Amino acid sequence: MSRFGRGVLGVLLVLFLGTFNVWAADKILKMSTTTSTQASGLLDVLLPELEKDTGIKVKVIAKGTGAALRDGMDGNVDVILVHAKDREMKFIEQGYGTKRYAVMHNDFIIIGPPADPAGLKGSSQAVAAFNKLAATKSRFVSRGDDSGTHTKEQSIWEKTGLTMETKTTVIEKKGKKRKITFTHPHGLGNWYWSIGQGMGKTLTLADEKQAYTMTDRGTFIKYKFGREVPIELVVLCQGDPTLANPYGVIPIDPQMHPHVKYELAKEFAEWLVSARAQTVISNYRLLGKQLFYGDATAQ
Amino acid sequence: MDLLIDSFISAIGLVVSMDAEMVAIIGVSLKVSCVSTALASMIGVPLGFGIAFGRFAGKRMTITVLNTMLALPTVVIGLFVYAFISRRGIFGPLDLLYTQDAIIIGQVILIIPVIAAFTVAAISRIDERYRQTARTLGANRHQTAWVVFREARFGIVAAIVAAFGRVISEIGISMMLGGNIRGFTRTMTTAMALEYDKGSFVLAVALGIVLLGLSFGMNLLFHFFQGRVQSQ
Numbered sequence: 001m002s003r004f005g006r007g008v009l010g011v012l013l014v015l016f017l018g019t020f021n022v023w024a025a026d027k028i029l030k031m032s033t034t035t036s037t038q039a040s041g042l043l044d045v046l047l048p049e050l051e052k053d054t055g056i057k058v059k060v061i062a063k064g065t066g067a068a069l070r071d072g073m074d075g076n077v078d079v080i081l082v083h084a085k086d087r088e089m090k091f092i093e094q095g096y097g098t099k100r101y102a103v104m105h106n107d108f109i110i111i112g113p114p115a116d117p118a119g120l121k122g123s124s125q126a127v128a129a130f131n132k133l134a135a136t137k138s139r140f141v142s143r144g145d146d147s148g149t150h151t152k153e154q155s156i157w158e159k160t161g162l163t164m165e166t167k168t169t170v171i172e173k174k175g176k177k178r179k180i181t182f183t184h185p186h187g188l189g190n191w192y193w194s195i196g197q198g199m200g201k202t203l204t205l206a207d208e209k210q211a212y213t214m215t216d217r218g219t220f221i222k223y224k225f226g227r228e229v230p231i232e233l234v235v236l237c238q239g240d241p242t243l244a245n246p247y248g249v250i251p252i253d254p255q256m257h258p259h260v261k262y263e264l265a266k267e268f269a270e271w272l273v274s275a276r277a278q279t280v281i282s283n284y285r286l287l288g289k290q291l292f293y294g295d296a297t298a299q
Numbered sequence: 300m301d302l303l304i305d306s307f308i309s310a311i312g313l314v315v316s317m318d319a320e321m322v323a324i325i326g327v328s329l330k331v332s333c334v335s336t337a338l339a340s341m342i343g344v345p346l347g348f349g350i351a352f353g354r355f356a357g358k359r360m361t362i363t364v365l366n367t368m369l370a371l372p373t374v375v376i377g378l379f380v381y382a383f384i385s386r387r388g389i390f391g392p393l394d395l396l397y398t399q400d401a402i403i404i405g406q407v408i409l410i411i412p413v414i415a416a417f418t419v420a421a422i423s424r425i426d427e428r429y430r431q432t433a434r435t436l437g438a439n440r441h442q443t444a445w446v447v448f449r450e451a452r453f454g455i456v457a458a459i460v461a462a463f464g465r466v467i468s469e470i471g472i473s474m475m476l477g478g479n480i481r482g483f484t485r486t487m488t489t490a491m492a493l494e495y496d497k498g499s500f501v502l503a504v505a506l507g508i509v510l511l512g513l514s515f516g517m518n519l520l521f522h523f524f525q526g527r528v529q530s531q
Contacts, residue, residue, distance in 0.1 A: 067496055074302070144481055145496055167320065169501065189482025196479050196493035205478055208386050208396055229387075 032068035033081040040218035066146030075257030079265040083148040097250035102295040105246040110237035112212035120236040129237040137191040139211035144194030207231040310504035328486040332467040335406035343411045347418025368412035373471030397478035405472035410462035421454025457524040464517040
């Protein structure tokens with residue numbers, strides 16, 4: 001190799017190592033989370049505080065809970081913040097995550113057209129409300145996207161005692177079989193509309209067709225009070241303990257995916273359950289309404 | 300690579316076993332696409348024929364506008380139709396939004412320019428002497444038109460095949476006007492987008508295989524008809 005060639009190589013090497021060091025010095029964390037945390041605006045308040053305290057920057061990828069968990073399983077991210085407790089515990093059992101930190105909760109509500117043909121108004125029993133919807137065959141829009149909200153909705157339908165139709169899809173991945181189940185009452189495509197899309201789209205579609213749906217309170221407040229043309233749908237059923245919606249943060253296990261930034265993820269999770277972050281969470285107001293309740297202080 | 304290979308193997312299994320849900324989704328796609336192609340042909344072919352055969356002021360401008368409309372994005376059509384058939388829109392009371400009919404309306408608008416423009420091209424390709432010969436042999440205007448139409452028939456069929464290929468693979472209109480409702484307005488393309496969002500790829504890959512197969516078949520047909528045009 002000529003001296004010139006060696007010189008060029010040397011310069012390239014220095015440049016390469018230089019950029020590498022810059023990357024390594026930055027405390028950047030990749031997190032998959034549910035659309036609700038981002039859409040509610042909480043992360044916009046929380047993450048700047050995090051950076052002030054710890055210097056950690058978080059790259060947020062907002063998806064449904066199913067997709068967020070999948071990102072964690074594939075090692076695409078360092079940490080996940082989701083809301084489907086049973087699936088989170090399973091995620092840890094299978095060795096993908098190290099520990100679930102209980103961060104906060106908000107709640108789900110059942111909403112519908114102001115005319116309320118199924119007569120749910122003032123109800124605080126989710127299961128009874130769903131039974132009424134099925135009995136009157138009132139149009140109900142389901143997320144149907146394997147998200148945390150969809151998981152919760154399915155668990156309520158299962159408690160109604162109605163005959164459920166279930167379809168299980170088995171995905172084979174690295175020799176392990178993973179099941180995805182989809183449960184719904186009879187009437188799919190008729191009165192029960194499963195649209196496979198995000199919460200915002202579900203709300204506008206339900207409003208457009210004057211249908212019932214189940215939503216997290218944050219997205220509802222945004223669409224009801226935060227828009228020039230608000231949706232007409234109103235809250236009809238709330239306050240049932242089964243409608244509580246707990247969020248957990250889980251660092252990805254470095255034994256499963258050695259490339260993840262476990263130390264940073266752990267620092268981030270511990271910061272989220274610290275008194276300081278908990279105050280930020282509980283003080284957060286969306287259009288004057290409290291959305292999230294810190295869970296860590298009570299433990 | 301594991302992800303791709305695993306999904307691909309499971310997907311082949313799904314295609315071979317004719318999974319009920321997959322078949323239902325393909326059924327919705329085919330039904331909607333066939334109806335919209337048929338309706339658009341009934342409008343687009345006479346339109347293209349009229350433009351190509353007629354003599355009127357602004358003919359070249361009309362053809363330019365038609366060719367421009369070939370590039371109409373599906374989301375733009377989706378948006379406009381949405382504004383008309385939304386509950387707060389003019390045709391709101393018809394309750395059309397998020398039905399198969401809504402998708403068909405959007406798709407018809409999408410491919411009328413395709414069919415009309417290709418028909419114009421097919422007819423322009425016919426030698427002017429056909430027309431003159433027919434006239435000298437004593438054919439009237441209608442008979443002359445029929446002769447030209449018969450000569451251009453393969454080109455017109457090719458136009459319809461191309462239009463079908465466009466609607467079966469589009470997603471913007473199906474998603475915005477159909478709403479991706481399972482067992483009702485879920486098409487191959489919207490189902491694929493959904494499965495991606497869920498993080499489960501098998502059904503998406505399976506539908507992708509079927510869609511590619513259909514497109515391949517359509518292209519074979521298209522080239523067959525184009526070959527017939529050129530060999531004339």
